Amino acid sequence: MTGVIRSADDLDTALAALPPCPPGKVRVYRGQTHNYAPMPSGLRRRLDRDAIWKVYSRNLADAAGVPLSEQMDSAELAMWYVWLPMLAQHYGAGSNYLDVTHSSAQAVWFALNAAAFHPEKSILGPPGPPSPEDLPSTVEWLEYSPFEETAYFYAFDVPAWSMQDFPARGDLVDLAQGPQPFRSPRVLAQQACLIRADQEKENGTLNDFLVAGTPLQIARPWTSSMPLPSVDDVFPSPAVDSWFNRFLSVPMILVPETDTGTATLRRPLPVMAIRGATPKYNGAVTATESYFAPALLHKALRGGPESSHAMPDVRNATPILIEAPVFVALPAADSDRWNHDLLHRGIDDRVPFFDVNGKECGLAGLRDTLFQFSTLEVSSWSESSRRDGTPFTRGIRVIRDSDEFTVYLILQESSSATLAAAGAVRFRFDATARRFVWSTPSAPTWKPFKELDLFGKPFFVALHFLRVISTTPNAQAFPSLFTDAGNGYNYIVRITAGDGRLIHVADPHGDADAFVVRSVDGEPFTHATGGALQFQSELAFADVSGEAIRDAIATEWRPAVTSSPQRTE
Amino acid sequence: MTNAEELLQLACQRDPAALEQFAKTVTPSRALGDELSQLGDRALESGDLKKGTSAYRLATSVFDAIGDGNEAARGRFMVLQVAFMAAQTEDQYRFVYDQSRPQIERSEALPYALRFNLIALAADAAFWASTVGSAEAKLGWIARSLDDLATLDPAQADDSSVARYASLLIADLQALRDLGLDQATLDQAEVRFSKAAASLAGRQIQYQADPEKGPAVVAALARIAAGQFLGKRSPLFGRKDASS
Numbered sequence: 001m002t003g004v005i006r007s008a009d010d011l012d013t014a015l016a017a018l019p020p021c022p023p024g025k026v027r028v029y030r031g032q033t034h035n036y037a038p039m040p041s042g043l044r045r046r047l048d049r050d051a052i053w054k055v056y057s058r059n060l061a062d063a064a065g066v067p068l069s070e071q072m073d074s075a076e077l078a079m080w081y082v083w084l085p086m087l088a089q090h091y092g093a094g095s096n097y098l099d100v101t102h103s104s105a106q107a108v109w110f111a112l113n114a115a116a117f118h119p120e121k122s123i124l125g126p127p128g129p130p131s132p133e134d135l136p137s138t139v140e141w142l143e144y145s146p147f148e149e150t151a152y153f154y155a156f157d158v159p160a161w162s163m164q165d166f167p168a169r170g171d172l173v174d175l176a177q178g179p180q181p182f183r184s185p186r187v188l189a190q191q192a193c194l195i196r197a198d199q200e201k202e203n204g205t206l207n208d209f210l211v212a213g214t215p216l217q218i219a220r221p222w223t224s225s226m227p228l229p230s231v232d233d234v235f236p237s238p239a240v241d242s243w244f245n246r247f248l249s250v251p252m253i254l255v256p257e258t259d260t261g262t263a264t265l266r267r268p269l270p271v272m273a274i275r276g277a278t279p280k281y282n283g284a285v286t287a288t289e290s291y292f293a294p295a296l297l298h299k300a301l302r303g304g305p306e307s308s309h310a311m312p313d314v315r316n317a318t319p320i321l322i323e324a325p326v327f328v329a330l331p332a333a334d335s336d337r338w339n340h341d342l343l344h345r346g347i348d349d350r351v352p353f354f355d356v357n358g359k360e361c362g363l364a365g366l367r368d369t370l371f372q373f374s375t376l377e378v379s380s381w382s383e384s385s386r387r388d389g390t391p392f393t394r395g396i397r398v399i400r401d402s403d404e405f406t407v408y409l410i411l412q413e414s415s416s417a418t419l420a421a422a423g424a425v426r427f428r429f430d431a432t433a434r435r436f437v438w439s440t441p442s443a444p445t446w447k448p449f450k451e452l453d454l455f456g457k458p459f460f461v462a463l464h465f466l467r468v469i470s471t472t473p474n475a476q477a478f479p480s481l482f483t484d485a486g487n488g489y490n491y492i493v494r495i496t497a498g499d500g501r502l503i504h505v506a507d508p509h510g511d512a513d514a515f516v517v518r519s520v521d522g523e524p525f526t527h528a529t530g531g532a533l534q535f536q537s538e539l540a541f542a543d544v545s546g547e548a549i550r551d552a553i554a555t556e557w558r559p560a561v562t563s564s565p566q567r568t569e
Numbered sequence: 570m571t572n573a574e575e576l577l578q579l580a581c582q583r584d585p586a587a588l589e590q591f592a593k594t595v596t597p598s599r600a601l602g603d604e605l606s607q608l609g610d611r612a613l614e615s616g617d618l619k620k621g622t623s624a625y626r627l628a629t630s631v632f633d634a635i636g637d638g639n640e641a642a643r644g645r646f647m648v649l650q651v652a653f654m655a656a657q658t659e660d661q662y663r664f665v666y667d668q669s670r671p672q673i674e675r676s677e678a679l680p681y682a683l684r685f686n687l688i689a690l691a692a693d694a695a696f697w698a699s700t701v702g703s704a705e706a707k708l709g710w711i712a713r714s715l716d717d718l719a720t721l722d723p724a725q726a727d728d729s730s731v732a733r734y735a736s737l738l739i740a741d742l743q744a745l746r747d748l749g750l751d752q753a754t755l756d757q758a759e760v761r762f763s764k765a766a767a768s769l770a771g772r773q774i775q776y777q778a779d780p781e782k783g784p785a786v787v788a789a790l791a792r793i794a795a796g797q798f799l800g801k802r803s804p805l806f807g808r809k810d811a812s813s
Binding site for chain 2: 122123124125126127133134137251286287289290291292293294311393409411412413414416417418419420421422423424425440442443454
């Protein structure tokens with residue numbers, strides 16, 4: 001059939017005229033407003049905050065009953081390569097899979113409705129009159145509106161993924177056949193499937209799987225015995241779609257606006273806030289807009305009853321906001337993957353900081369720092385029953401004096417706006433034991449690190465970030481990869497030298513500026529991606545000589561691209 | 570008789586009155602008293618409450634005999650502590666609470682740490698009586714427990730005593746809240762402890778059996794200090810004004 005199709009009956013006729021689906025393949029559909037080569041969104045552009053999305057959605061899956069596996073077995077591999085990208089494709093910034101559907105009606109809907117983002121500014125704060133705690137926020141609504149030009153309807157014949165191993169290019173993942181809890185109301189409503197793409201082949205497109213004779217051209221006005229579904233039908237409300245609710249319910253955080261550098265509340269995940277067709281739907285989405293007070297620890301800690309925060313004046317500390325969930329990605333404090341000898345060195349006294357556009361603005365001190373951890377460290381925001389009585393570590397103050405660190409933990413129950421400071425705990429490196437030892441003012445005897453469970457991980461996270469933002473070349477204090485070499489281990493250790501940059505964030509009220517840690521590409525820092533040292537040792541990484549690694553960096557590592565036998569890229 | 574184990578064995582075969590008399594006649598000495606106390610500590614660690622009670626009773630008799638009031642008071646405290654550990658019913662907790670009263674009245678001259686532990690024990694017994702007793706008696710027991718805690722200065726106590734005090738205070742206030750009292754009453758109860766809670770800011774509070782509990786207790790104390798434990802304000806602030 002040629003010409004523009006304007007009815008479901010004509011579309012059925014056109015589909016019946018297409019070549020039959022070959023044996024062993026499945027026919028699926030896709031609608032687009034423009035005839036660009038069908039290509040996953042993840043291949044068309046950079047995946048915003050992809051690592052953060054995956055880590056956080058893995059935490060959510062864990063909370064939803066799919067425990068994180070220590071082993072990268074086939075189920076865990078499928079999680080990272082299929083089901084987490086599925087969540088990103090349907091709720092977030094996209095993936096390396098192409099959205100398709102079993103339903104020709106759903107494909108028509110996506111062809112005849114154009115999506116566009118519309119920012120909306122509002123104020124978030126405590127109920128009642130204007131308050132010093134009021135903060136500006138921006139929400140990027142994704143709005144669908146009738147597309148009045150000619151649109152395109154595609155059909156693909158693709159093999160069904162066996163649910164074993166890893167989907168090959170062109171394999172169809174039928175989401176209705178996926179494991180729970182991933183058969184979400186949205187994927188069921190859309191009868192959604194995904195086709196695996198590969199950036200290296202066919203320029204990332206899936207044209208070679210297209211059914212001959214497609215795309216068909218379709219356009220409004222559309223005639224059908226069944227009216228086109230509403231937005232609310234295609235994207236079920238967060239009131240019924242728990243995944244939608246989980247992603248939306250993460251409290252907003254202050255991030256620097258790219259034009260002014262002034263902080264505005266935004267969602268920390270690139271979740272699509274769908275603008276629905278009814279006030280009830282939009283009310284359910286808007287109800288998830290919130291921030292977790294206090295939004296800025298350093299600002300909250302400098303006021304209020306000093307007696308409840310028994311630590312030196314917080315105005316002396318450099319406030320650093322960590323945007324990514326990092327605790328789950330870093331080894332446990334008692335793991336022998338942490339090399340304490342590396343961890344306690346290589347921290348600059350001062351580092352340059354930059355504006356949000358990358359222009360160097362000055363120097364920030366690192367001898368006294370207050371880290372504020374991401375609200376993405378908590379995965380239960382959507383479950384009100386779990387908000388009560390669960391304290392979490394909101395931050396850590398690390399004061400460095402010579403070889404000693406004085407540390408305060410900042411704690412907050414998730415049902416209260418009150419902060420508590422626990423400490424001080426002092427740490428120093430014991431060269432004989434190759435481990436940190438610790439003491440407190442009331443118990444000044446130095447004790448082994450392993451006896452301190454509460455402070456360990458936050459302290460190591462802080463030291464890790466202090467080293468990452470230092471311009472001194474540092475080996476990360478844990479291996480990025482290690483394999484058993486029979487009589488020892490092969491280690492690959494990333495080298496960082498200012499890989500994380502302090503970006504200045506202006507307080508919207510003008511009196512409590514802070515910094516975030518971003519990669520050179522401007523994304524929230526999650527992990528080092530530069531050069532690495534590779535070596536073998538029969539020792540656990542914790543017992544490897546930090547001196548030897550530092551020597552190797554000094555002699556073999558160069559910040560430029562010159563190659564070295566010991567260096568991998 | 571120099572061996573505490575043998576002495577205990579002998580004493581256990583007699584009636585309680587006789588064993589105290591016995592202890593007074595066997596050339597009491599501080600070393601023997603200490604040994605009996607340690608025997609009680611070990612028995613407690615191994616979960617043998619009966620043996621622990623006997624050992625502490627005997628130790629108390631020995632220290633009474635040699636005129637060491639502090640150690641004798643510690644022995645009596647430990648006897649009550651063991652009774653507390655064994656208690657399961659309201660009557661058994663009531664027994665501990667009642668038995669502690671005369672000791673508390675006489676405790677002004679004792680070292681503060683011992684007095685603190687004695688009062689905290691009574692408060693603990695009252696709290697647990699509230700959990701297993703009748704609904705009508707619940708408020709009365711919690712009020713007794715809080716009354717006892719209000720006489721204490723936790724800033725002067727050692728870490729383990731503070732840990733007990735803090736978790737008990739939080740449990741008492743939570744129990745009070747669960748009774749559904751009006752906010753003014755709850756506020757009054759909380760304000761009574763805000764200064765004590767503030768005095769614990771910065772203290773390391775750890776629970777060996779439950780490492781997760783420490784931060785929860787520290788955070789709850791901060792809320793009590795700020796008067797925000799029973800009068801909640803959600804920290805999740807939502808949209809208040811759509812400007813465009």
